[in-house]
Amino acid sequence: MTNFRIGFGYDVHQLREEYDFWLGGIKLDHEKGAVGHSDADVLIHVICDALLGAADLRDIGFHFSDKDPKYKGIDSKILLGEVMQLIRDKGFEVGNIDSTVCLEMPKLKPHIPAIKECLAEVMGVEKGQISVKATTTEKLGFVGREEGVSAYCVALIYKV
Ligand SMILES: Nc1ccn([C@@H]2O[C@H](COP(=O)(O)O)[C@@H](O)[C@H]2O)c(=O)n1
Ligand SMILES: C[C@@]1(CO)OP(=O)(O)OP(=O)(O)OC[C@H]1O
Numbered sequence: 001m002t003n004f005r006i007g008f009g010y011d012v013h014q015l016r017e018e019y020d021f022w023l024g025g026i027k028l029d030h031e032k033g034a035v036g037h038s039d040a041d042v043l044i045h046v047i048c049d050a051l052l053g054a055a056d057l058r059d060i061g062f063h064f065s066d067k068d069p070k071y072k073g074i075d076s077k078i079l080l081g082e083v084m085q086l087i088r089d090k091g092f093e094v095g096n097i098d099s100t101v102c103l104e105m106p107k108l109k110p111h112i113p114a115i116k117e118c119l120a121e122v123m124g125v126e127k128g129q130i131s132v133k134a135t136t137t138e139k140l141g142f143v144g145r146e147e148g149v150s151a152y153c154v155a156l157i158y159k160v
Contacts (some may be wrong), residue, residue, distance in 0.1 A: 004095070007054025009046035009153040015146060023101065023108070023149075024115030024132060025077045025122060030106050034149060037066035041076035042151045043101055045129065046075075047119070048083045050097060051153035055087045077122045084123050087157060095156035098131040102143045102150045108134035114138060 015021075019033030022041040034040035048060045050096050057063075063086070064071045071079075075123040087094075101108060108115075112132050137143040143150060 003159040005054045005056075005092070005154045005157050007050040007052065009049030009051075009053065009155075010029055010150070011042050011045040011049065012142075012148055012150045013042045014148050022076065025118035026111060026114050028106060028111065032146065034074070038064070038074045038079065039076050042149050043153075044076035044080050044119075046072075046099060046151040047097055047123075047155070048080055048142075048155035049155040049158060050099075051083050051087050051094070051157065053091050054155050054157045055090050057086055057090065077118070080119075080122050083090070089160050092157040093160045094125050094159050095128060096129045096131070097153055097155045098133075099151060099153040100133045100135060101120045102135055102137055102152075104136050104139065104143055104146045108132075 013036050015032040016034055016035050018154040019031045019035055021028040021033035022039040024043040025041065034042060045060055052059055115132050116127045116130050119130050142148040
């Protein structure tokens with residue numbers, strides 16, 4: 001087996017009024033928020049899945065079941081911290097991650113530095129190892145209708 005491994009994550013959450021909108025560990029000020037068993041932070045969930053996939057450690061729902069009341073409303077930053085521990089316990093460190101959030105509104109551009117800072121702290125890596133990008137879907141599909149938010153992430157990890 002090589003010292004380098006890649007992983008991929010994809011996730012979707014519904015957007016509804018009267019829910020908080022947590023994304024990348026920060027709370028966005030928006031009229032809609034994401035629905036989930038946890039705080040529904042779609043960006044953190046795809047990072048977790050990419051890291052777990054890279055380390056051959058199944059997926060986020062395997063470790064933190066959405067049927068378990070223990071995780072009801074949980075801050076996804078706690079889950080990401082636990083995932084980092086799992087991959088480090090297996091002897092891996094993060095090379096870099098690259099992610100894309102698909103979201104019609106709000107614009108994420110002004111929030112990217114704060115998101116990177118927050119994720120870097122939770123993961124115990126440098127900000128430069130974390131890339132967060134955003135795109136609309138040009139008003140097409142569930143993202144375009146502002147019914148949901150999706151995200152993709154790839155992660156590179158290596159054996160220390
Ligand atoms: N929620 C979003 C969506 C997009 N952006 C930024 O706008 C650029 C153009 O988006 P298109 O969907 O028209 O390609 C994109 O590259 C992002 O920089 C954003 O900040 N927040
Ligand atoms: C994060 C978890 C925690 O129970 O719940 P959800 O917020 O529903 O998120 P999802 O990505 O649908 O499933 C993964 C679960 O592990």
